[in-house]
Amino acid sequence: QQPVQSPQAVILREGEDAVINCSSSKALYSVHWYRQKHGEAPVFLMILLKGGEQKGHEKISASFNEKKQQSSLYLTASQLSYSGTYFCGTTGGGNKLTFGTGTQLKVEL
Amino acid sequence: DSGVTQTPKHLITATGQRVTLRCSPRSGDLSVYWYQQSLDQGLQFLIQYYNGEERAKGNILERFSAQQFPDLHSELNLSSLELGDSALYFCASSVGPAQPQHFGDGTRLSIL
Numbered sequence: 001q002q003p004v005q006s007p008q009a010v011i012l013r014e015g016e017d018a019v020i021n022c023s024s025s026k027a028l029y030s031v032h033w034y035r036q037k038h039g040e041a042p043v044f045l046m047i048l049l050k051g052g053e054q055k056g057h058e059k060i061s062a063s064f065n066e067k068k069q070q071s072s073l074y075l076t077a078s079q080l081s082y083s084g085t086y087f088c089g090t091t092g093g094g095n096k097l098t099f100g101t102g103t104q105l106k107v108e109l
Numbered sequence: 110d111s112g113v114t115q116t117p118k119h120l121i122t123a124t125g126q127r128v129t130l131r132c133s134p135r136s137g138d139l140s141v142y143w144y145q146q147s148l149d150q151g152l153q154f155l156i157q158y159y160n161g162e163e164r165a166k167g168n169i170l171e172r173f174s175a176q177q178f179p180d181l182h183s184e185l186n187l188s189s190l191e192l193g194d195s196a197l198y199f200c201a202s203s204v205g206p207a208q209p210q211h212f213g214d215g216t217r218l219s220i221l
Contacts (some may be wrong), residue, residue, distance in 0.1 A: 030207045042212045044209040044212075087151065091206075095157050095165035101151045
């Protein structure tokens with residue numbers, strides 16, 4: 001089943017913070033976060049694994065609550081370049097990565 | 110540049126036709142994934158290969174098939190094309206399962 005992301009869209013002023021949430025109805029093994037700008041390929045941001053391991057960019061932070069099957073992506077001191085659609089993807093232990101419907105983020109001056 | 114190469118960049122064809130999309134993964138990556146992204150839609154997982162073997166299957170239509178060759182490049186074959194198959198098709202690669210996936214620039218398929 002497709003994970004649910006919230007909010008669907010958010011508009012920030014440069015320098016503001018945002019949190020994007022991802023929730024699944026089934027047990028998760030890993031959560032992946034990607035950002036996609038219009039007309040471009042998704043770009044890897046972070047992966048969080050069951051057990052606490054994380055891999056990702058230094059300026060990106062995220063959390064993974066295994067019991068609640070939820071993950072949150074934290075964007076701090078937003079920049080214009082943060083604009084795009086953020087997708088979370090989840091796996092339940094197999095190889096299939098199921099993406100959420102995305103959160104559109106727009107950062108304005 | 111992700112290191113994943115997809116060809117062609119654009120493909121325009123008619124209903125009922127057959128096309129082949131090609132993907133070369135990043136050097137060293139053994140896993141290849143195919144995704145479909147329709148207009149303003151999310152990424153729909155189609156299929157995954159690891160070192161030549163099919164490892165996972167998503168909502169891939171029977172008219173679609175894929176394979177990964179010994180040199181690790183992969184091809185996605187779409188046949189009996191319908192208008193609804195118009196979409197952006199992405200290939201991604203990773204070292205292995207549960208590892209970061211790196212996406213190619215995609216092939217935009219337009220069915221007329």
